Amino acid sequence: MSRKGLSRYLGLSLKGVTYLSLILSNVALLGIIIYxxxxxxxxxxxDFLFGPYRAPDLISIWPAIVGTLELLLIALALGLPIGIGSAIFLSEYSKSESKLVKAIRLATETLSGIPSIVYGLFGYLxxxxxxxxxxxxxxxxLTLFLMILPLIVRSVEEALVSVPKSLREASLALGAQKSRTVFKVVLPSASSGIVTGCILASGRVISESAVLLLTIGMVVNKVPGDMLSAGTSLALDIYYFSNFGMPEEAAATSVVLLLLVIFINLLALLAERLLRGKGYGKA
Amino acid sequence: MGKPRISDEPVFDGFKIKVEELNLYYGEKQALKNVSISIEEKQVEAFIGPSGCGKSTFLRTLNRMNDLIDGCRVEGKVEIGGQDIYQKGFDVPYLRRKVGMVFQKPNPFPMSIYDNIAYAPRTFGIKKKDELDEIVVSSLKRASIYDEVKDRLKESALALSGGQQQRLCIARALSASPSILLLDEPTSALDPVSTAKIEELIGELKKEIGIVIVTHNMQQAARIADRTAFFLMGELVEEAPTTAIFSHPQDERTLSYITGRFG
Known part of the structure; x- marks a missing residue:
């Protein structure tokens, strides 16, 4: 085979390999969804979604829906302001060479790599x-909040750092204070990155089970009375149902979880499009 | 840090720039050596010189943009309108309102054309719509871009061409009603037609405000500047009326540079 023929052959076979992996990965995903x-x-x-829970005839995931939403609320209500605030501090107000910042950065990177069951153990203790x-x-x-905090800090900081320095200079050169520059120019320009980070964080909260196994108790049959009562979440319900011989219920709960994730992704898409309409996000 | 500081706005007595024995260091490295210069109001002063000669650095000392660089240290005296702008507690945001700046690459905010221009007045607390409208329209007119954008003020500024974006940035700088405008190689990223438009604009603007322009294009300096300063390796070699500097420079090094022997 000539050299030209060989490289053509290699090129074609590489293309084949990439197509194959594309098909395999999508088939796996589709298979799961269809299943x-x-x-x-x-x-x-x-009744399964919103009805009362009276085993063994009436199975409902309403307690899990309430629990999941409450967990999401607690984790995001604390995680977003504190995480975004820390990211702003790191990228805008600190000197990137300082020891403190390096230590914080190392800590967030380490923390975001820790297996969630370790967070669960911490929350339990x-x-x-x-x-x-x-x-x-x-x-x-609260444990979930601790778990997603480094995730939010890192993704928001990345979004902020990617805003060109020239925009900050433009604002300061017009006589704007630093704070105005950060809130009116830098944050809006980073908004789509920030939104993406928040969505990733909510995804982690919704799909988490190991942490919750050790902290909220997997009480599948009772709607939680207040924040201090034990409860369950959708992911925990899937674990529970499949462990106790109810695979169809587990699959049905998975559908709800899947829909919730799709809904949140659509929300993110919408938010990004709205922000882009205002001219942000392209910087 | 961005803590808001209540201070009396400094009172400038005119806008003559007077720099005496300015030395500037980036860490250990000295970027400007003993620069002394006086720049009159309402004229165009050009800074020329090879890359890395300190002309942009010097420009940025005039509105204290060098403050943003870690490890930058300034010695000597920089006076604008009789005020030492490096004195302790000086109101730097107010200085930057009065001494505007346009950068080498067009850097419009990712907002609408209108919001780009209204940004500075809003910073100063102007909220009334008709007041803002008037500033936006007059700034765009002064930067001679109004006719091109008047029908799409609400559209993103990023949709404009490079030359239009740069004139938008000039309009944005003008919206703060500065008395001096610093231009840092404003046409180096633009095509000849856009460049010509901006040069024409500079000729108009100098009737009202002082302009200091950094350029590496000597023909440009010759076309638009009343006076020209030649920088080399952090030193101000020579400063004179533009015609004089290009026809009979006093310094050997200036002669070599303008005749193209280096640079």
């Missing part, structure tokens, strides 16, 4: 045992 839909859709009834709250949604939410 879940086929198994679960039949079980999605009004501190909130469940240490504070004597027992299993509670609040304890679980």
């Amino acid at each position: 879940i839909l086929v198994d679960g859709m039949g079980y999605l009834t009004w 501190v909130f469940v045992v240490g504070f004597g709250w027992g299993y509670s949604l609040l304890g679980g939410g």
Whole structure:
């Protein structure tokens, strides 16, 4: 074979390999989705979603829906302001060579790599045992907040750092104070990156199970009364149902979880489009 | 840090620039050596010189943009309108309102054309729509770009061409009603037609405000500047009326540079 023929052959086979991996990855994904839909859709009834839970005849995931939303609320209500605030400090107000900043950066990187069960253990020792709250949604939410904090800090900081320096200079050269420059120019320009970071963080909260196993107690049959009562989440329900011989219920819960994730992604898309319409996000 | 500081706005007595024995260091490295110069109001002063000669650095000392660089240290005296702009507690944002700046690469904010121009007045607390409208329209007119954008003020500034973006940036600088405008190689990223438009604009603007322009294009300095300063390796070699500096420079080094022997 001539050299030209060989390189052509290599090029073609490489193309083939990439196509194959594309097909494989998508087939796997599609397979999962179809499997879940086929198994679960039949079980999605009004009572299953919103009805009371009276085993063994009436199974409902309403307690899990309430629990998941409460966990999301606690984790994001704390995680977004504190995470975005820290990221602003790191990228705008600190000198990037300082020892403190290097230490913080190392810490956030390490923390975001820790397996979630370790966070769960921490939450168990501190909130469940240490504070004597027992299993509670609040304890679980706080643990999730600690878990997603480094994630939010890192993604928001990355978004802020990618805003060109020339925009900051333009604002300062017009006689704007630093704070105005940060809030009116830098943050809006980084908005789509920030939104993406927040969505990733909510995804982690929704799909987390290991942390919650150790902190909120997996009480699948009772709607939580307040933040300090034990509860469950959608991901925990899937674990529970599949462990206790209810695979169809587990599949149906997965459908709900899947829809929730899709809904949040659509929300992010919408937010990005709205921001882009204002001219942001392209900088 | 961005803490808001209540201070009395300094009172400038005219806008003559007077620099005496200015030395500037980036860490250990000295970027400007003993620069002394006086620049009159309402004229165009050009800074020329090879890359890295300190002309842009010097320009940035005039509105204290060098403050943003870590490890930058300034010695000597820089006076504008009789005020030492490096004195302790000096109101730097106010200085930058009065001494505007346009950068080498057009850097419009990722906002609408209108919001780009209204940014500075809003910073100063102007909120009324008709007041803002008037500033936006007059600034765009002064930068002779109004006719091109008047029908799409609400559209993103990033949709404009490079030359239009640069004139938009000039309009944005004018919206703060500065008395001096610093231009840092404003046409180096632009095509000849856009360059000509901006040069024409500079000729108009100097009737009202002082202009200091850094350029590496000597023909440009010759075309638009009343006076020209030649920088070399951090030193101000020579400063004179433009015609004089190009026809009979006093310094050997200036002669070599303008005749193209280096640079």
